[in-house]
Amino acid sequence: MYLSIFNHPQCPTILSHTHARRTYDRALRTLPPSLHGRIWVRYLLWAETKGGATLVAVYRRYLALDPSITEHYSSLLLAPEEFELRRPLEAAKLYLALARKAARGEYTSPEGKSPYQLLGDWLDIVEKHAEEVGLDIEETEASNAALQDTVDLPNGNPFPNGPASPPYDEDEDPSSSRKLNIEHIVRKDGLNVYKDQAGRLWTGLATYWIKRAEFDRAKATFEAGMVDVLTIRDFTQIFDAYAEFGESIISAYMETLANPDEEDDEEETAETELELDAKMKEFEELMDRRPFLVNDVLLRRNPNDVQEWEKRVAMWGDDDEKVRLVLSHSDSRLD
16 A cells, blocks of 8 residues: 555655665565565556666566566567667567577467567567667677587577576677677577578568668678578568669669759769669669579479479570570489
8 A cells, every 4th residue: 555655646756766666675575475466566567657777677676586578578678758768689688588488488478479479579679770789790790700610509408418498698688788690690590490481581681781781781681582492482572672672772872863962073973873873783683583583492492393494494595505504404403
């Protein structure tokens, strides 16, 4: 009854802030654990009204006892109205930890989300908050080089006959300020596990690089995805996103030419026009490559599909050199 006073709209500030927090803490220290549930419910609601560092400190304490409300807490960290509270890196690490625990059977989402859906929520955060969550190119490449010496064991447990829980992972520690190697996580926890959802994972990774304005890396990611997937659905998802990316780049150049800055001289305008021509040529080549890329997907799925090999020969038409290469390759496959 006394704690309910702190949520009253006319409660004076001298009582509703520090005194209230200390009273909640004193109640938890005094009461037996069987009664803590009644205190925590009010404590969490009070913390949400205060927001900021108070909310984070209270929720972190409670999550150590009951991780079932982690998804709710993560949504609070990303609430658009709480700019002072927003902590996308912490939310991303919480969702990554939940996705990995769910994949190991150690966590069940109160909202009924599957491990892949939790990983998808993590990827959504990565796309929206790329700068705050992930490493840049140089840091990513350095991290990838360091990870080449490590061995990923099944279920993330390096002690299959020992401890049941995996060792400490800084990528899952919400209190750590170290950013994430998005490429490594997408490959390890996504592409290596959810092979039937490769299209969404590849486009998410490319979108991450686009949001960081690393367009060459994004292009390389799209290209790698198109030569990796095994279904037309995944290929179409990647190709459509790739084409939309190309169109947006061309539109940006065209807008720059249509509305030049007063400081731009003729030489800069000429360079922009050349870059626009190069991007348009790349886009046209991508459109021309689509039938070949689709054919590649079908042949990767079934290298012995004679009809697809015949289509590949027909697509090359009068290019005898390409046709000979296709025939020699198909003969070796069919043999």
